[in-house]
Amino acid sequence: MYDHSQIEKKWQGKWRADKANLTEENPAKEKKYVLDMFPYPSGAGLHAGHVESYTATDIYARYLRAKGFSVLHPQGFDAFGLPAENYAIRTGIHPQQTTAEAIKNFIAQMDSLGLSYDWERSINTSDPEYYKFTQWIFLLLYKNGLAYKKEAKVNWCRSCQTVLANEQAENGVCERCGSSVIQKDLSQWFFKITDFVEDFEVSGQKIPGLLRGLDDLDWPSSTKAAQKNWIGRSEGAEIEFPIRLAGEDQPQKIKVFTTRLDTIFGCTYVVLAPEHPLIPEFSGSIKNFQIVESYLNEVKRKTDLERTDLNKDKTGVPLSGLEAINPFTGEAVQVFVADYVLGSYGTGAVMAVPAHDERDFEFAKKYRLSVKKSVKPLVREIDDSDDFEEAEENFSQVFTEDGELVDSGKFTGLQSVEARERMANWLTENNFGRRMINYRLRDWGVSRQRYWGAPIPIIYCDYCGEVPVPESDLPVVLPDDVDFRPTGESPLRYSQKFNKVLCPKCGKPAHREHDTMDTFVCSSWYYLRYADPTNKDLFASPEKLQRWLPVDLYLGGAEHTVLHLLYSRFFTKVLRKYGHLNFNEPFLKLRHQGTILGEDGNKMSKSKGNVVNPDELIKSSGADALRLYEMFLGPLEDMKPWNSQGIIGVRRFLEKVYTLAFDVPRQDDKQVLSLLHKTIRKVGQDIEEFKFNTAISAMMILVNEISDYRQKNKTWPLSLENTENFLKIFAPFAPHLAEELWEYLGNQKSIFLSPWPQFDESLLISESVNLAVQINGKLRATINLDPKLSEAEVLSLIKEDENVKKWLLDAEIVKTIFVPGRLVNLVLKNVGK
RNA sequence: GCCGCGGUGGCGGAAUUGGUAGACGCGCUGGACUUAAAAUCCAGUUGUGGCGACACAGUGCGGGUUCGAUUCCCGCCCGCGGCACCA
Numbered sequence: 001m002y003d004h005s006q007i008e009k010k011w012q013g014k015w016r017a018d019k020a021n022l023t024e025e026n027p028a029k030e031k032k033y034v035l036d037m038f039p040y041p042s043g044a045g046l047h048a049g050h051v052e053s054y055t056a057t058d059i060y061a062r063y064l065r066a067k068g069f070s071v072l073h074p075q076g077f078d079a080f081g082l083p084a085e086n087y088a089i090r091t092g093i094h095p096q097q098t099t100a101e102a103i104k105n106f107i108a109q110m111d112s113l114g115l116s117y118d119w120e121r122s123i124n125t126s127d128p129e130y131y132k133f134t135q136w137i138f139l140l141l142y143k144n145g146l147a148y149k150k151e152a153k154v155n156w157c158r159s160c161q162t163v164l165a166n167e168q169a170e171n172g173v174c175e176r177c178g179s180s181v182i183q184k185d186l187s188q189w190f191f192k193i194t195d196f197v198e199d200f201e202v203s204g205q206k207i208p209g210l211l212r213g214l215d216d217l218d219w220p221s222s223t224k225a226a227q228k229n230w231i232g233r234s235e236g237a238e239i240e241f242p243i244r245l246a247g248e249d250q251p252q253k254i255k256v257f258t259t260r261l262d263t264i265f266g267c268t269y270v271v272l273a274p275e276h277p278l279i280p281e282f283s284g285s286i287k288n289f290q291i292v293e294s295y296l297n298e299v300k301r302k303t304d305l306e307r308t309d310l311n312k313d314k315t316g317v318p319l320s321g322l323e324a325i326n327p328f329t330g331e332a333v334q335v336f337v338a339d340y341v342l343g344s345y346g347t348g349a350v351m352a353v354p355a356h357d358e359r360d361f362e363f364a365k366k367y368r369l370s371v372k373k374s375v376k377p378l379v380r381e382i383d384d385s386d387d388f389e390e391a392e393e394n395f396s397q398v399f400t401e402d403g404e405l406v407d408s409g410k411f412t413g414l415q416s417v418e419a420r421e422r423m424a425n426w427l428t429e430n431n432f433g434r435r436m437i438n439y440r441l442r443d444w445g446v447s448r449q450r451y452w453g454a455p456i457p458i459i460y461c462d463y464c465g466e467v468p469v470p471e472s473d474l475p476v477v478l479p480d481d482v483d484f485r486p487t488g489e490s491p492l493r494y495s496q497k498f499n500k501v502l503c504p505k506c507g508k509p510a511h512r513e514h515d516t517m518d519t520f521v522c523s524s525w526y527y528l529r530y531a532d533p534t535n536k537d538l539f540a541s542p543e544k545l546q547r548w549l550p551v552d553l554y555l556g557g558a559e560h561t562v563l564h565l566l567y568s569r570f571f572t573k574v575l576r577k578y579g580h581l582n583f584n585e586p587f588l589k590l591r592h593q594g595t596i597l598g599e600d601g602n603k604m605s606k607s608k609g610n611v612v613n614p615d616e617l618i619k620s621s622g623a624d625a626l627r628l629y630e631m632f633l634g635p636l637e638d639m640k641p642w643n644s645q646g647i648i649g650v651r652r653f654l655e656k657v658y659t660l661a662f663d664v665p666r667q668d669d670k671q672v673l674s675l676l677h678k679t680i681r682k683v684g685q686d687i688e689e690f691k692f693n694t695a696i697s698a699m700m701i702l703v704n705e706i707s708d709y710r711q712k713n714k715t716w717p718l719s720l721e722n723t724e725n726f727l728k729i730f731a732p733f734a735p736h737l738a739e740e741l742w743e744y745l746g747n748q749k750s751i752f753l754s755p756w757p758q759f760d761e762s763l764l765i766s767e768s769v770n771l772a773v774q775i776n777g778k779l780r781a782t783i784n785l786d787p788k789l790s791e792a793e794v795l796s797l798i799k800e801d802e803n804v805k806k807w808l809l810d811a812e813i814v815k816t817i818f819v820p821g822r823l824v825n826l827v828l829k830n831v832g833k
Numbered sequence: 834g835c836c837g838c839g840g841u842g843g844c845g846g847a848a849u850u851g852g853u854a855g856a857c858g859c860g861c862u863g864g865a866c867u868u869a870a871a872a873u874c875c876a877g878u879u880g881u882g883g884c885g886a887c888a889c890a891g892u893g894c895g896g897g898u899u900c901g902a903u904u905c906c907c908g909c910c911c912g913c914g915g916c917a918c919c920a
Contacts, residue, residue: 697857772853
C-alpha cells in the first residue's frame with residue numbers, strides 16, 4: 001500500500017535533520033538563481049496558485065542541482081502592508097504578531113509540499129535587520145537627488161484613510177476597498193524613476209535604461225509590452241504660443257506638446273487643463289472669470305472615475321479675452337479650459353486640431369468651433385477605388401492618420417513624416433519651441449500615512465530643516481506604542497518614543513518624518529538580500545552579489561507585470577549607477593504562472609465557495625500527488641480551471657510507480673530501454689522549457705509500457721541501474737516517493753545528491769517505425785518497417801500493400817514525396833478511373 | 834480605440850515547429866472480478882454511414898500558398914489580459 005502521509009512525513013523530517021536544502025557554496029560549480037516572487041504572509045495561508053508556481057520552481061531547481069549547478073533557491077516574506085494593519089485596527093492584535101504567525105504557517109505548509117527552500121536564507125521585510133537597508137537605499141536615493149519631497153495632488157482613499165499610488169487607484173477606484181478615490185494635496189516623497197527611462201552612463205559605459213533594457217530580457221512579450229505601454233514614450237514637439245490678452249501682447253507663453261506637429265495649420269483653438277498655472281495668473285483679467293472659476297470647482301468635485309469617463313460629453317469654457325498666436329500662421333485663436341486635457345501629462349495644454357483629432361473634433365462640434373483641414377489622405381499607388389472613396393468619406397469627418405499636407409503654407413504637399421521633421425527644425429530656428437519626448441510614467445510616490453511599513457529615515461529640525469538620518473543610526477525602528485485607529489495621518493505621529501529625537505546636525509530637539517514607505521519599496525530589492533541575508537553592514541557584500549546575481553529564473557503572477565517588476569528594475573539601475581552592482585537587469589528570465597480558476601471556471605474566491613485548500617489535498621492525496629496534479633493540469637503559463645476529479649489520474653500513476661518498482665527479477669528489455677532513454681531526453685527538455693505537463697505525460701507512457709510488459713512477462717524490464725535512472729527523472733516532480741523507492745533499492749545517500757542521467761543517442765533510434773502512406777495528401781495506409789530502408793525499397797514494399805494497390809489501379813504516379821522514417825506521399829493522376 | 838495572447842473531442846490538454854490531428858489524463862460505455870458496491874484490470878470512446886474492411890467530413894469562419902496546413906499568408910468573427918481623453 002502506498003501510504004503517502006507516512007512516506008512524506010518521514011522524508012520531510014529527514015531532509016530537515018540533514019539540512020538537505022542548504023545552498024551549496026561551491027565556487028567550482030556554475031551558479032543558478034531560481035526565485036519565486038515572495039508571498040505576502042496572509043492569514044489565509046497558501047492557495048492553489050502558490051502551489052503551482054512554487055512546485056514549478058522546485059522542479060526546476062532540483063533539476064538544475066542534478067545537472068551540476070550550485071543553485072540558490074530561497075523564499076521569504078513580503079511582510080509589511082495594509083491587510084495586517086487593517087486586521088490590527090479591527091482586533092487590536094499587533095501586526096507583528098499576526099505576521100509572525102502567518103509566516104510560521106506558510107513555512108509549515110511549504111515544507112509539507114516538499115519544497116526545497118533554503119530557510120536559513122529566508123528574509124522578512126518587516127524585520128529591522130532587513131528594513132535597515134530599505135532605509136539605506138532611501139538615503140542613497142536622497143543623497144543623489146532621486147528622492148524628493150513635493151506638495152502634490154495624491155489619490156486619497158477616504159475609507160482606507162491613506163494615499164494610494166496611481167497604480168493602486170486604477171480608474172479612480174481604490175485597489176483595496178473599491179471605494180472611489182478623491183484628490184488631496186499632501187506633502188509627499190517621490191522617487192525619480194523617470195530619470196532612468198533612457199540609457200545612462202557609468203564611467204563612460206552606456207547602460208540601458210528602463211525602456212531599452214527590456215530588449216535584452218527573456219520575458220513574456222506581453223509583459224514587455226505592458227511595461228513599454230506603462231512608460232508610454234512619445235516623440236513630438238513642444239510649441240510656444242505667444243499670448244494676447246484683451247488685444248495686448250503678454251510676456252507669457254502657452255507651451256503645448258504635440259506628436260502631430262504636421263497638423264498645426266489646422267489648429268483652431270488652444271486648450272488648458274483646469275490645473276494649468278496660467279489660469280490663476282490671469283484671474284483678474286479674464287472677463288468671464290466667475291464662470292471659469294465655477295467650472296474649475298465643478299471639475300475639482302469630480303472623482304477620477306467621473307473625469308476619465310470616456311462616454312460622457314466633453315465640457316469646457318472659453319477664457320474670454322485670451323488668445324493664443326499660432327507661430328506658424330501668426331493667426332490668433334481662442335483659448336479654452338477643459339478637463340479633457342490632463343494637467344499631469346505633457347505641458348498641461350494642447351493645440352486643438354479638430355480636423356485631425358477625435359477628441360478635439362468632439363469638443364469643437366459641441367461648442368461649434370471651426371474645423372480646418374490640413375492633412376489629406378494619400379492616394380494609394382494601386383488605386384483601389386473602394387478604399388479611396390472610404391478615405392474621402394473619412395476626410396469629411398476626422399482624419400487622424402498621416403497623409404499629405406494641404407493649406408499649410410510652405411509645408412504644403414509634404415508628407416506627414418517629413419513635414420514633422422522640417423517643421424520641428426523651423427520651430428527651433430525661429431525660437432518657437434523644440435523637439436520633445438514625453439512619458440506617461442510619473443515619478444513614484446512612496447509616502448504612506450500608515451504604521452505597518454518601513455519608516456522614512458528623515459528628521460525635520462526647526463533650524464536645519466530636512467535632515468537625513470545618519471547611516472550609523474539606521475535602522476529607524478518602528479515603535480510599539482501606537483494606536484492603529486486611522487486618523488488620516490500616520491499613527492507614528494502620536495508615538496512618544498518615535499518622535500523624541502535630536503537633530504543629527506545641530507543636536508536640538510527635532511521630530512521624525514512619520515510617514516512610512518510603500519511596500520513596493522521593500523520588495524524592490526529583496527532578491528539582492530538573499531545573496532547575503534545576514535550581513536549587518538551592507539545590503540549584500542560585493543562578493544556574494546558577484547556569486548549569485550542576477551536572478552536566472554524569476555517566476556510569479558502576471559499581476560506584478562508593471563509595478564513590482566518596473567520598480568525592481570529601477571532600483572537595480574540606481575544601484576548600478578552608484579557603483580553598488582555591476583549588472584544592468586535583475587531578472588534575466590521571467591515567467592508567469594497562469595491563474596488557476598475554480599472548478600466552475602470563475603476566479604477562486606471565498607464568496608463563490610470554489611476555493612481549493614492545499615492542506616486538505618496534501619492530507620487526502622499527498623503532497624506528491626498535489627504537485628504532480630497541478631503540473632499536469634496544463635501549460636504553466638495558461639489560465640486553467642481546477643478539476644477535482646483530475647487528481648485521481650496522477651494518484652493512480654504514483655500508485656503504479658510505487659507497486660512496480662518492487663518487482664524482481666530485473667533485466668533490460670530493448671524496447672523498454674529505448675523508451676526510457678527517449679523519456680530521459682524528453683523530461684529534461686520539457687523541464688528546461690517549463691512544459692511540465694508533457695514531461696509527466698511522457699513518464700506515464702513509460703510506466704504504462706513497463707506495467708504492460710510486467711503483466712505479460714512477469715519480470716521487470718529494466719536493470720537496477722536503469723530503474724534508478726527512471727527514479728532520478730521522476731524525483732524533481734515527486735520527491736518523497738522517489739526518495740522512498742531510491743532507499744528501497746538500497747541507496748544510502750539521498751537521490752538528490754545523484755546526477756541527472758545521460759541519455760544514449762544510439763538507443764533512441766527505433767528498429768521499426770510506422771510509416772504513413774499518403775495518396776494525394778490523404779492517409780491511406782500505415783506500414784511498419786525499418787526506418788533505414790531506401791526510398792526505392794520502401795516504394796516497392798508500399799506497392800504490395802492491399803490498401804495502397806486499389807488506389808493505384810488506372811492511375812499514374814506523377815510525383816513521389818519521401819520523408820525517411822515518416823511518410824510517403826504518392827501524387828496520382830486519374831485516381832480511380 | 835491601441836498593445837499583447839489565444840480559439841483543437843463531453844472536459845484539461847498533445848502534435849518532433851509544414852509531414853499519420855486528438856498523445857497523456859479525467860469522464861463516459863461495455864466486459865472481468867464481487868452476493869453487491871467500491872477499488873482494480875481488460876476493451877472502446879471526434880462526428881456521420883456501414884456487421885465489417887473501409888469511406889466521407891473535421892483543429893472559430895472565408896479565401897490563398899503547397900504533393901501535404903492545427904502549423905505559413907490575406908480578410909473576418911469570438912474570448913482573455915494590459916493600457917486608455919497621454920494630445
